[in-house]
Amino acid sequence: MTILQSLPIIDPTSYLPHTHLLPSVSLSTSNNRPSRSETANAIHRACRDVGFFYLRVDSFLSPEECNEVVDSGREFFKRPQEEKELIRLEESDGVRGYQRLHQNITKGKADHHEALDLYAPWPSSSSPPTASESMTDSSESPKTTLAPLRGPNQYPSNPASMRHTLERWTEKMKILGEAVMHAMADGLGLDDKEWKDLWGLVNDSFWVMRVIGYPPLPPGAEGISCGEHKDYGCLTFLLADPIPSSLQVLSTSSTWLSADPLPGCLVVNIGEMWSIWSRGLYPATLHRVIHTSPTYRVSVPFFFEPNYHARVKGLEGARRKCLEEGREEVDGGEVMYGDFLLGKVSGNFKY
Numbered sequence: 607m608t609i610l611q612s613l614p615i616i617d618p619t620s621y622l623p624h625t626h627l628l629p630s631v632s633l634s635t636s637n638n639r640p641s642r643s644e645t646a647n648a649i650h651r652a653c654r655d656v657g658f659f660y661l662r663v664d665s666f667l668s669p670e671e672c673n674e675v676v677d678s679g680r681e682f683f684k685r686p687q688e689e690k691e692l693i694r695l696e697e698s699d700g701v702r703g704y705q706r707l708h709q710n711i712t713k714g715k716a717d718h719h720e721a722l723d724l725y726a727p728w729p730s731s732s733s734p735p736t737a738s739e740s741m742t743d744s745s746e747s748p749k750t751t752l753a754p755l756r757g758p759n760q761y762p763s764n765p766a767s768m769r770h771t772l773e774r775w776t777e778k779m780k781i782l783g784e785a786v787m788h789a790m791a792d793g794l795g796l797d798d799k800e801w802k803d804l805w806g807l808v809n810d811s812f813w814v815m816r817v818i819g820y821p822p823l824p825p826g827a828e829g830i831s832c833g834e835h836k837d838y839g840c841l842t843f844l845l846a847d848p849i850p851s852s853l854q855v856l857s858t859s860s861t862w863l864s865a866d867p868l869p870g871c872l873v874v875n876i877g878e879m880w881s882i883w884s885r886g887l888y889p890a891t892l893h894r895v896i897h898t899s900p901t902y903r904v905s906v907p908f909f910f911e912p913n914y915h916a917r918v919k920g921l922e923g924a925r926r927k928c929l930e931e932g933r934e935e936v937d938g939g940e941v942m943y944g945d946f947l948l949g950k951v952s953g954n955f956k957y
């Protein structure tokens with residue numbers, strides 16, 4: 607098995623609509639980028655062998671717009687605690703809004719970070735709550751009458767531009783989501799009809815965005831900045847400030863690799879829904895954050911997820927690919943993404 611010292615770098619330019627490329631990327635320079643088949647093959651290897659990769663986005667995102675997102679988070683976290691608490695989770699549906707330091711729990715342990723969590727608007731066409739969608743019987747339930755995930759997003763008043771900055775970022779991430787999904791479908795060898803079917807499961811993504819602030823871990827303290835976990839959904843696009851050695855990824859060779867930010871790149875990883883679609887060929891990778899450097903760290907993961915009501919199960923194309931590569935397929939069953947997500951978020955916070 608190859609021991610990877612660092613994460614692969616994938617350039618999705620050939621899958622991005624030309625109209626969305628930066629003006630500085632002329633047709634001639636975009637022709638120097640990898641072809642669709644080169645990108646698709648590279649993404650297949652990255653998803654199969656590592657589960658994490660760098661996505662080179664310098665043809666699509668300017669350094670200024672990336673900095674603006676991180677800077678707005680940094681500004682927000684500097685505001686007085688009482689002001690941040692005005693938009694705490696409990697003011698909405700218990701999952702949208704500001705969470706204070708240690709409010710997020712991973713595997714029973716409090717994480718040393720604060721955050722602002724946002725979700726796609728609740729799908730208007732959806733049916734009334736089912737029993738599995740209610741967490742009102744939990745002793746940990748927030749003091750809110752709104753069912754989880756059904757409340758409004760909450761935006762800070764300071765900085766006032768943050769809402770607009772994050773909404774613009776969301777639109778960009780959705781375009782990137784389509785490009786990377788398409789490259790993955792090609793990498794897996796799906797035909798056109800199979801790609802369209804897959805796209806139909808993510809074309810109204812129930813996305814999630816977190817703006818996370820990490821104070822340094824106190825020296826010698828027990829605890830972790832963000833506990834070891836797999837992401838729940840489809841694809842995570844992580845934008846982080848340049849502080850190295852914070853995010854760590856468990857490689858298939860069982861060593862922790864540092865996924866340090868690279869200029870012009872986002873860090874991307876695949877979540878559990880891709881693990882099911884790919885029949886285990888693309889395992890969702892364990893990762894964690896241990897932030898000991900003395901500088902306050904800001905990261906902004908955008909989770910490009912399936913549609914809320916998408917039914918996710920192993921793809922036929924993945925079965926063919928497993929056979930072709932002589933790999934055993936893993937049956938991950940079938941889940942309704944929204945149910946799966948609710949099961950996860952309802953245990954995430956201490957109120």
Ligand SMILES: O=C(O)CCC(=O)C(=O)O
Binds near residue numbers: 837853894906907
């Ligand atoms: O802050 C990071 O680098 C990663 C955060 C993360 O893994 C998550 O929120 O799922």
Ligand SMILES: [Fe+2]
Binds near residue numbers: 835836837893
């Ligand atoms: Fe994560």
